[in-house]
Amino acid sequence: MTRLPLEPLHAVLAATPGFMPARASSVAAGVDQVFAFIFWVSAFFLALIVAITVLFVVRYRRRPGRTEPEPTPDHDTRLELLWTVIPLALVFAMFVMSTRAYFRMTSPEASTASPLKVSVTGKRWSWWFDHPNGKGAPELHLVKDRPAELVLASTDVIHSLYVPEFRLKQDAVPGRFTRMFFTPTMAGTFPVLCAEYCGTDHSRMAAQVVVHPDQASFDAWAREGVDAGASLVEVGKRVFTQRGCVACHSLDGSRRVGPTVKGIWGHDVKLADGASVKVDDDYVRESILRPAAKVVAGFPNVMPPAALEERDLQGIVAYLQSLGDTP
Numbered sequence: 001m002t003r004l005p006l007e008p009l010h011a012v013l014a015a016t017p018g019f020m021p022a023r024a025s026s027v028a029a030g031v032d033q034v035f036a037f038i039f040w041v042s043a044f045f046l047a048l049i050v051a052i053t054v055l056f057v058v059r060y061r062r063r064p065g066r067t068e069p070e071p072t073p074d075h076d077t078r079l080e081l082l083w084t085v086i087p088l089a090l091v092f093a094m095f096v097m098s099t100r101a102y103f104r105m106t107s108p109e110a111s112t113a114s115p116l117k118v119s120v121t122g123k124r125w126s127w128w129f130d131h132p133n134g135k136g137a138p139e140l141h142l143v144k145d146r147p148a149e150l151v152l153a154s155t156d157v158i159h160s161l162y163v164p165e166f167r168l169k170q171d172a173v174p175g176r177f178t179r180m181f182f183t184p185t186m187a188g189t190f191p192v193l194c195a196e197y198c199g200t201d202h203s204r205m206a207a208q209v210v211v212h213p214d215q216a217s218f219d220a221w222a223r224e225g226v227d228a229g230a231s232l233v234e235v236g237k238r239v240f241t242q243r244g245c246v247a248c249h250s251l252d253g254s255r256r257v258g259p260t261v262k263g264i265w266g267h268d269v270k271l272a273d274g275a276s277v278k279v280d281d282d283y284v285r286e287s288i289l290r291p292a293a294k295v296v297a298g299f300p301n302v303m304p305p306a307a308l309e310e311r312d313l314q315g316i317v318a319y320l321q322s323l324g325d326t327p
């Protein structure tokens with residue numbers, strides 16, 4: 001999170017009950033900084049102008065015996081410069097602060113964690129969120145401290161995804177994609193609103209975002225119902241495709257970065273250390289969880305371990321088995 005020199009100014013606002021929502025995303029501090037600065041500059045000049053107005057009304061009020069002074073046309077260059085330069089400096093400071101905050105929410109964050117990419121569809125009058133594993137839901141699910149990338153689309157008119165706790169608002173425009181980049185920094189459930197008037201039920205076009213405390217909690221939610229009623233082979237096929245296994249392990253016997261999975265079931269394979277092993281449930285399971293344990297001869301030891309859930313492991317085993325034992 002960026003340093004916030006105006007934090008004390010913001011703190012006064014945040015301490016006012018109901019004035020500022022919780023700060024739950026990586027871009028929120030930057031937005032609060034701009035808000036606090038503009039708020040207090042405005043408050044200062046409001047107080048100053050009201051005070052001077054009251055002072056002049058009292059001091060120069062009409063009094064018996066007092067005569068109207070002659071107006072004296074005057075020009076003071078120093079005064080002119082002063083009230084040009086000070087507002088210019090203030091407005092320029094607002095410009096720099098808000099531009100920096102804006103760029104932060106329109107470009108991917110420099111982070112080692114892979115972003116959680118969610119497709120968002122706005123339609124009259126509801127939101128729909130498609131998560132990376134193929135699970136769609138009427139609510140948005142994210143992981144705390146994992147960067148999120150939202151890709152917004154609309155099927156009809158312009159909507160606007162608004163999460164006050166994230167300090168984020170982005171239009172969903174028909175005919176094009178728009179994007180949001182941020183990292184949720186607080187686990188919990190926050191309201192999602194539509195912030196662009198879109199017809200009769202615009203005010204009811206609400207949803208919620210659930211920020212999971214960790215990836216495991218997100219995964220548990222993500223798998224709920226996804227494979228309900230699916231056979232193990234179907235589960236395995238989905239995992240094999242979605243986890244990208246197929247990029248290195250071909251289904252047609254061709255050689256890629258790793259050995260093909262076609263027709264290997266039940267056969268012996270030669271390992272890099274000279275031993276040989278039979279392709280069965282245990283070998284497949286071990287090779288997914290600890291790929292370096294038994295490396296097939298002639299292939300590089302480059303596969304990253306894949307921490308699959310038990311059912312996904314069973315699925316892969318069933319799927320590979322279903323591919324047969326004839327090369």
Ligand code: CUA
Pocket residue numbers: 122123124125158159160194195196197198199202203205
């Ligand atoms: Cu959708 Cu307002």
